[in-house]
Amino acid sequence: MAEDRARIERELDRFLAEDRSSRRRFLGRGAGAAFLASGLASVLTACGIDGTAAISPAQLAKEAASVHHPKTKIGDWVFANWPLYMDKSVIKEFDRRYGGTCKYVEEINDNSDFFGKVRQQLAAGQPIGRDIVVLTDYMAAKWIRAGYATPIDKRNVPNAKNIVSNLKTIAYDPKRDFTLPYQSGAVGLGYNRKETGRDLKSLKEFFNPEWRGRVTMLNEAYDSAGAVMLMEGKNPSTAKLDDMLAAIEKLREQRDKGQFRKFTGNDYTTDLAKGNVAVALVYSGDMVQLQSDNPDVKFVYAEEGSMLFTDNLMMPERVARPYAAETMLNYLYEPEVAAKLCAYVNYLSPVDGIRPILERTDPEIASNELIFPPDEVRAKLHAYPPLTVAEEQAMYAAMTEVTGN
Amino acid sequence: MGLSLRQRLLPLWFAGPALLWLVVFFAAPLVNQLSVSLMSGNSEVGYDLTWSFSVYSDALSSYGAEFARSVVFAGAATLIDLIIAFPLAYFIAYKAGRFQAFWLLMVVMPFFVSQVMRTAAWKLLINDNGFLVGTLRDIGLVSADGRLDATSGAVILGISYNFLPFMVLPLFATLQRIDRRLIEAATDLGCSRFTAFRKVTVPLAIPGIFAGSLLVFIPAAGDFINARILGSPNTTMIGNVIQNKFITVLDYPTAAALSFILMTAILILIAVFGRLIGTKTLTEAAV
Incomplete structure (x- = not known):
């Protein structure tokens, strides 16, 4: 019993402290309320809400x-x-x-x-x-x-x-x-080997009915919609709004089938480690730590490529x-x-020439593929596409309809 | 008659601070929110008041499912809380003796921990490979490959848990106030103890039931934390939609309109509920 309690406390600590974004998200809710209140108060003084116009x-x-x-x-x-x-x-x-x-x-x-x-x-x-x-x-x-x-x-x-x-x-x-x-961080395929029973390598696993209800993807539209585009063999770095919206529509279809347990920030770590979730869209940096705690948790750069x-x-x-x-x-x-x-x-790291230094000071880090991806992986890392403010707003509007978060 | 102007204005002076409070923190934001809901534009060009009422019908037709879900979840949680809280409040009011203060403290105690923490703890308790779900599977309440986490049930559970004290406290206050001699009289006149409970205690407790139900239902209907932590993308409540529209999408008009619709819907539901259980005024519940 005492052991259980200690475990729950540890898990709670992890849930709330270790992963960057679970806290990010939670803190955000409180701040959100305050923001809302201040936002409303500010517009009371003016008839309208100022926009943020773009500079050429x-x-x-x-x-x-x-x-x-x-x-x-x-x-x-x-x-x-x-x-x-x-x-x-x-x-x-x-x-x-x-x-x-x-x-x-x-x-x-x-x-x-x-x-x-x-x-x-x-x-x-x-x-x-x-x-x-x-x-x-x-x-x-x-x-x-x-x-x-x-x-x-x-x-x-x-x-x-x-x-x-x-x-x-x-x-x-x-x-x-x-x-x-x-x-920088890569957005890749994380899975719990004990739950999947086999090694995975394709982004298509996110839509595989075998894992229904045991999949998480990310709230961030660029990451999740980008993964869908990669899955379909498209280049997300040059995506237009319509491409992103089409990818989000695919996510909606899967959601309606009950494919996803959740859309997350970095707060997928607990579910993945506990085995509630078999397959998750994850950030490479989180996984280094998570793997050292739980060897069942695996990370792969999906064969189709990864968002960066x-x-x-x-x-x-x-x-x-x-x-x-x-x-x-x-x-x-x-x-x-x-x-x-x-x-x-x-x-x-965005800085060149650090690997030889780490080989000397910290060989384990230097040989970690999550931190130093091999060249063939690096070639398939895709940056976010450039969207205008209005396009981005439309994309997020569509995405939040699907994630509900 | 003989009152000077000053004397006649005196009550207004006393009400002043409360009035000011209401105007600044309730009426003004409300009016403002109404005006925001009638604006149109986007985050780049800004939002201007265009009196576009269509946002209301659009919001209703787009988010009908989320509204319905919020009402169902909040209603179910209110009912569950009532079922749990009535015996508990009854026990504390009549049977706890000198431990009354202790039990009340126990009811309030969870509030000393943040709601997010408590809800996150539930997520651990109901995890797929945990003791609770394992037991429920063994006794057949959850199917072999079924789950509790990220289901409607989990969200209702979370809401019920988080708002339980709001039901217990007003019920306790009302029950404690009941004149016990009325129950004695009922039994003297031939009622069984159960009949006395049904015909005397429960009707006299209605103000407490009503107050507790309001205190649970209203915040529960607008809640987003439980759906966010314990739910799935298929259990989204209207609170999540509003929160998203304000913070992520920056669609202030729709968010404001949704808030207004929610507020109106809650008011109507409360009025109907009040009629149903026979409470005439809210003040009756507040004593």
């Missing part, structure tokens, strides 16, 4: 070309990141080496919720009190288009040359004027200490620092 690429490029952030003292500055997404000794070492004090806050639990928190200030052109924020591709794109990001003065970030070749350019920021990748998401370092508009932020960007792109970070967070 040409204008953004012009802004990026003229950026100049002179060297200053580092001073006190703020780095906002996701929970469990940083080896804190990296921050301490940075303070020691460059002076100043980095206030490191783990306050981003969900892209949309964080945006909701600072949106009013950004829209009003006020500083948001953070010098670096870490946002996932689609949210980073949204900030750039809305003019909520400050361009990076590349003279202060010479190490940016260490970026891996497949991330050098991305649709929403072709010259990396506003963003530098922080970590990237979280990006960026500076908000009216950033107070751009030089401090850029110095940190430069520091994080030093291969030694990136290697240390990679060994801690277990995601795909």
Whole structure:
């Protein structure tokens, strides 16, 4: 009995603490209510709700070309990141080496919720009190288009040359004027070998009636609809809205048959480890940890390919200490620092040349295919397609109809 | 008559703080929400008031299933809570003796833990390979390859569990207030103890039943946490839809319209329910 209780407590801890996004999601609900209330209060004063109009690429490029952030003292500055997404000794070492004090806050639990928190200030052109924020591709794109990001003065970030070749350019920021990748993760096929009884390798397993009611996919439309497109042999990176909507419609058909147990954030880990769920669409970084706790849990890069998401370092508009932020960007792109970070967070590092370092310092990490995918896998990693704000809204509207979350 | 203007305004002064509270935190948001529901646009160009009432009929026709599910789930949970809470409240009111305070504390105790935590704990209890589901399978209540997790039953269970104290407390308050001599009189006049319970105790407890049912049903109908944690994509409630529309899709007009429809539906259901069980006014329940 006592043992059971201890186990339940452990599971609860895991459920609420270990996986990044289960907390992200839950915290989000409370914040959602507050956001709703503040949103309503704000529109009371005006007759209508302001939109976020897009700025043209040409204008953004012009802004990026003229950026100049002179060297200053580092001073006190703020780095906002996701929970469990940083080896804190990296921050301490940075303070020691460059002076100043980095206030490191783990306050981003969900892209949309964080945006909701600072949106009013950004829209009003006020500083948001953070010098670096870490946002996932689609949210980073949204900030750039809305003019909520400050361009990076590349003279202060010479190490940016260490970026891996497949991330050098991305649709929403072709010259990396506003963003530098922080970590990437692949969206792959996770399964519980004990429950499936055999090894799986295809995304088609998500629609296999054998697993009816024991499948989870991700809430994130880009990830789940992208997986459907890969399953059908289409390229999700060049998908148009109609392609995404067609893929979401396929998800709806399967949902109606009772195929899915749930659509999740990172909160699939408990169900998968416990065997409630046999097959799950999962993030590679979560699986490194989960596998070490439970050898039955397997991860494969599906043979059809995998979606790739990237979280990006960026500076908000009216950033107070751009030089401090850029110095940190430069520091994080030093291969030694990136290697240390990679060994801690277990995601795909965007920095070239860290593998030889890890082979020396942490051979187990260096040989882990989840962290260093083989070349044939790397070739089949697909970034999110570029959609406009309105298209994205239409896609999410369709997706939430299916997920119900 | 002889009252000065000042004296006549006095009650208004006393009501002032409460009125102000209601205006700022209830009436104004309500009016605002109504205006938001009649706007149109998207998150890029913004939303403007266009008096487009069609959002209401669209919302109703698109989310009828979720509305129905919310009412059924909340209704079932209310009924389950009533069945559990009545004997419990009866016991605490009449049989607990000097342990009354202790039992009341036990009822309220779960509130000291966050609702999300408690609900997540249920998810562990009802997991497919757990003790509970194993036992239910053995006795045939769940089929061999069946499950409890991510079903309608799990969502109803979660709601019932989370809102049980809201049923127990008003029932307890009402039962405790009943004049026990009335029951004595009934038995003296030849009623069996059961008949006395049926004809005296239950009717006198109706205000408590009504208050408890409201306190459970209203939040349960708009709940999204239980469906989110214990449900599946096939058990979505209207609370989940509203939450999504506001936070993920940024479709404020539809979200506001759905909230309004939910509110109206609840008011109508309460009125009908009140009539059915014979409560004349809400204030009767509040004593």
